[in-house]
Amino acid sequence: MSHCGSRKRKWQGPSDIDATPLLGGALRRDGSVCELGIVIDRTYYKEIANSNWAVAVSNVAHHVAMADAVFRATDMDLDGIPDNIGFKINAEITVYASADADDYKFSNRSLDFHDLLMRVYNYNYDKFCLAVVFFYRDFGQPLQFCL
Numbered sequence: 001m002s003h004c005g006s007r008k009r010k011w012q013g014p015s016d017i018d019a020t021p022l023l024g025g026a027l028r029r030d031g032s033v034c035e036l037g038i039v040i041d042r043t044y045y046k047e048i049a050n051s052n053w054a055v056a057v058s059n060v061a062h063h064v065a066m067a068d069a070v071f072r073a074t075d076m077d078l079d080g081i082p083d084n085i086g087f088k089i090n091a092e093i094t095v096y097a098s099a100d101a102d103d104y105k106f107s108n109r110s111l112d113f114h115d116l117l118m119r120v121y122n123y124n125y126d127k128f129c130l131a132v133v134f135f136y137r138d139f140g141q142p143l144q145f146c147l
Contacts, residue, residue, distance in 0.1 A: 032085050037128035038093040041106055043136040045097055060134055064089055113139050
């Protein structure tokens, strides 16, 4: 199987995200699940996952599971009960193994943070609650966020 271009493959994870072990304590039964759109950039694929699809997806699944545990155990509305708001990985994860894919917009390694973010914004994530893109980029300076 070739590792060239953009590949979208099914992730065979847990079918019931609520069965995931949490940090403990009482949780709301009516919690929400945010379905994530996941993109793994070629830089992450190459540098972090050593060009191994299974390693890339496993690392991402681990990060999502950690965020899921934290958010599910967080009391967002400050009523004393964790709100059980979690994350779920969609069945489709986009992995860019190289810059050769027709829809790949991140080939310029000199993009600053804002330009890279604008290119992420240009993809269609309408069917997701939230999109998460995994990169391995050095922006040369600490990132500053202005809200």
